Amino acid sequence: MKYLDEYRDPRLASKMLKRIAERTSRRWTIMEICGGQTHTIIRSGIDRLLPDKISILHGPGCPVCVTPVHIIDKALVLASRTDVIFCTFGDMMRVPGNKEDLLTVKARGGDIRMVYSPLDAVQIARNNPRREVVFFAVGFETTAPANAMAVLQAYRDSLDNFTLLVSQVLVPPAIEAILSAPDNRINGFLAAGHVCTVMGYREYNPLAEKYLVPIVVTGFEPLDIIQGIEMLISQLENGTCRVENQYRRAVTEAGNLKAQHIINEVFDVTDRTWRGIGNIPLSGLALREKYRDFDAEVRFKPGDTVACESSECISGLILQGAKNPFDCPAFGNRCTPEKPLGATMVSSEGACAAYFRYRAKTVEKAG
Amino acid sequence: MTMSDKSRKPFNCPLPISDYPSILVAHGGGGKLMHQLLEKMILPTFSSSFKNNCHDSAVFEIAGTRLAFTTDSYVVRPIQFPGGDIGTLAINGTVNDLAMSGARPLYLSAGLIIEEGFPMETLWQILQSMKQAADTARVKLITGDTKVVDKGKGDGIYINSSGIGIIEHSLNIEPRSVVAGDAVLVNGDLGRHGIAIMAAREGLSIQTRIESDCAPLWNSVLALLSAELEIHCLRDLTRGGLASALVEIAETANLHIEIEEAKLPVREDVRGACEILGLDPVYVANEGRFAIFLPEAQVSRAMDILSNAFPDLAPARVGSVYGANRSAVTVKSTLGVARILDMFSGEQLPRIC
Numbered sequence: 001m002k003y004l005d006e007y008r009d010p011r012l013a014s015k016m017l018k019r020i021a022e023r024t025s026r027r028w029t030i031m032e033i034c035g036g037q038t039h040t041i042i043r044s045g046i047d048r049l050l051p052d053k054i055s056i057l058h059g060p061g062c063p064v065c066v067t068p069v070h071i072i073d074k075a076l077v078l079a080s081r082t083d084v085i086f087c088t089f090g091d092m093m094r095v096p097g098n099k100e101d102l103l104t105v106k107a108r109g110g111d112i113r114m115v116y117s118p119l120d121a122v123q124i125a126r127n128n129p130r131r132e133v134v135f136f137a138v139g140f141e142t143t144a145p146a147n148a149m150a151v152l153q154a155y156r157d158s159l160d161n162f163t164l165l166v167s168q169v170l171v172p173p174a175i176e177a178i179l180s181a182p183d184n185r186i187n188g189f190l191a192a193g194h195v196c197t198v199m200g201y202r203e204y205n206p207l208a209e210k211y212l213v214p215i216v217v218t219g220f221e222p223l224d225i226i227q228g229i230e231m232l233i234s235q236l237e238n239g240t241c242r243v244e245n246q247y248r249r250a251v252t253e254a255g256n257l258k259a260q261h262i263i264n265e266v267f268d269v270t271d272r273t274w275r276g277i278g279n280i281p282l283s284g285l286a287l288r289e290k291y292r293d294f295d296a297e298v299r300f301k302p303g304d305t306v307a308c309e310s311s312e313c314i315s316g317l318i319l320q321g322a323k324n325p326f327d328c329p330a331f332g333n334r335c336t337p338e339k340p341l342g343a344t345m346v347s348s349e350g351a352c353a354a355y356f357r358y359r360a361k362t363v364e365k366a367g
Numbered sequence: 368m369t370m371s372d373k374s375r376k377p378f379n380c381p382l383p384i385s386d387y388p389s390i391l392v393a394h395g396g397g398g399k400l401m402h403q404l405l406e407k408m409i410l411p412t413f414s415s416s417f418k419n420n421c422h423d424s425a426v427f428e429i430a431g432t433r434l435a436f437t438t439d440s441y442v443v444r445p446i447q448f449p450g451g452d453i454g455t456l457a458i459n460g461t462v463n464d465l466a467m468s469g470a471r472p473l474y475l476s477a478g479l480i481i482e483e484g485f486p487m488e489t490l491w492q493i494l495q496s497m498k499q500a501a502d503t504a505r506v507k508l509i510t511g512d513t514k515v516v517d518k519g520k521g522d523g524i525y526i527n528s529s530g531i532g533i534i535e536h537s538l539n540i541e542p543r544s545v546v547a548g549d550a551v552l553v554n555g556d557l558g559r560h561g562i563a564i565m566a567a568r569e570g571l572s573i574q575t576r577i578e579s580d581c582a583p584l585w586n587s588v589l590a591l592l593s594a595e596l597e598i599h600c601l602r603d604l605t606r607g608g609l610a611s612a613l614v615e616i617a618e619t620a621n622l623h624i625e626i627e628e629a630k631l632p633v634r635e636d637v638r639g640a641c642e643i644l645g646l647d648p649v650y651v652a653n654e655g656r657f658a659i660f661l662p663e664a665q666v667s668r669a670m671d672i673l674s675n676a677f678p679d680l681a682p683a684r685v686g687s688v689y690g691a692n693r694s695a696v697t698v699k700s701t702l703g704v705a706r707i708l709d710m711f712s713g714e715q716l717p718r719i720c
Binding site for chain 2: 004013
């Protein structure tokens with residue numbers, strides 16, 4: 001398939017891997033930020049093709065995983081209301097809150113609709129003027145422009161039955177939280193290509209300078225990731241700490257200015273809680289005062305719950321790169337994708353779910 | 368637990384009620400939850416009646432003649448989709464379940480459950496599709512039933528169909544017949560039906576001309592049988608796709624099946640849609656595709672037969688069966704690393720990004 005097979009070419013991959021092996025003189029620990037990259041790495045087995053000296057840790061870049069329990073609980077409350085049509089991306093459906101998930105609410109009769117774009121939810125609101133339509137606005141900088149656009153459309157059309165339940169998070173503050181942790185052991189980052197398609201990569205320069213880590217903006221196909229790793233290793237071996245762009249076919253330094261403008265028009269930066277990690281200052285987005293009428297939390301006041309996370313779950317440590325899924329005694333027995341104990345097992349992009357799906361039964365725990 | 372609870376234990380639900388107090392859509396999705404439901408509740412309840420419960424139809428003998436019997440219910444939405452409708456599915460699906468036991472499909476029944484207010488015109492179209500599909504598959508629809516439920520108590524129309532076929536050879540075509548050294552073939556490109564349905568479903572506005580692969584499979588099976596190939600197992604790749612079919616067979620046969628990602632036939636437009644939706648084509652449903660297990664030495668003959676009979680389908684040899692002391696399905700990535708291929712848990716849900 002054009003524009004796809006080129007980035008999965010096994011011969012090119014083995015050439016690059018050979019160069020990486022020749023180049024690597026000492027132990028390096030690198031982290032990919034994005035869940036999509038975690039998925040590619042585990043699915044195509046890239047981590048197993050790298051020299052033993054390179055360890056790959058999986059970062060907090062899965063929006064499904066890091067959406068906090070109290071927000072999921074609010075989603076469940078709203079989705080249970082008979083006057084509400086609750087619209088969500090598919091993979092939020094089985095993320096457990098304190099007691100249940102959206103699939104269970106749907107089974108009880110909740111009107112929950114899977115959509116592929118927030119603009120579809122706006123259309124549902126137009127088509128159902130007597131119902132309240134709530135869209136679950138989850139994600140990183142990648143989903144923010146479309147979610148913002150939905151609000152702008154609803155504002156323009158004076159739709160009074162459309163709201164967002166917002167749980168938008170931002171990548172750079174999460175990287176900073178990981179780097180500033182006292183036990184941080186990450187030497188370099190693969191930054192998330194799609195996020196940078198929107199935001200560009202200027203905001204990563206201060207992080208690279210302050211914490212002396214190289215950061216390579218990387219795509220999602222196997223060859224993208226292998227090349228990103230090669231660029232990272234080359235910087236680490238040379239002792240440089242720059243921000244580089246592997247994903248040049250999609251990302252520019254300034255990013256998509258129009259998308260950024262829309263985000264800034266609708267959203268303001270705010271503190272956000274990350275499931276498994278906790279509160280990170282200025283790490284998320286909230287609707288600006290002008291668009292408060294479109295905030296489902298303001299309109300419906302769904303109430304706050306306190307998250308009762310499993311004390312056994314180590315997803316917070318996994319999301320911060322301190323532990324590997326196989327370090328967890330509950331992995332694969334008490335914690336599975338059907339009955340996840342915590343964040344990283346719930347989405348197919350979570351590190352634990354990826355290991356469970358592709359590695360669990362191979363018993364080769366070496367990774 | 369009190370004594371009275373204990374005394375009631377035989378009647379307790381064997382699925383821990385705390386897990387799922389009510390049925391989820393995923394309990395019928397062909398993945399893990401459905402298998403839990405089958406294995407923990409349905410099969411044990413009727414264990415004496417299910418002799419070969421791990422295959423698409425039950426095979427039994429009457430007066431020296433081996434017959435195959437199967438039933439299936441069709442609840443597809445939308446009712447009409449590119450390449451077919453619920454009527455086409457109801458005939459082909461049941462015909463194919465019989466064919467997968469190597470049985471020549473003979474007679475079918477059809478039960479229609481129609482919701483009050485259902486358009487007569489659509490019902491007529493569905494009946495015509497059923498007739499056309501039955502004629503193509505050379506089966507006779509000889510008995511049936513019609514019920515109408517109140518408005519809001521059904522989703523337009525549901526169809527159940529059962530079928531009887533006759534086995535005219537001495538092979539035991541079933542998962543337990545698969546042995547190490549077998550090759551795994553598929554009769555054509557994967558994923559068209561699932562993507563066609565998803566594209567037609569409300570709320571997904573990707574522009575696509577992908578049509579369902581819905582088709583009767585008996586002619587393909589007959590062509591293979593007529594060549595006296597030693598077929599060990601056949602399995603149609605419906606709900607849960609190739610992955611779920613292989614996992615089930617590997618578990619029943621207690622063998623290791625390995626497939627190669629690079630050899631899976633998937634049409635470009637289907638691959639494109641899967642990439643956009645974050646779906647893996649090996650889990651996407653088909654309605655006219657099946658896997659064939661036969662000895663390595665017969666692969667080229669089988670491929671010739673399939674290619675000649677159905678030149679536009681791109682049949683492919685996708686993997687091999689190995690001996691193992693544990694059942695597993697692995698898939699070798701394009702980079703040459705093997706990973707586990709598991710049954711999907713729950714429904715396959717499109718990803719955020």
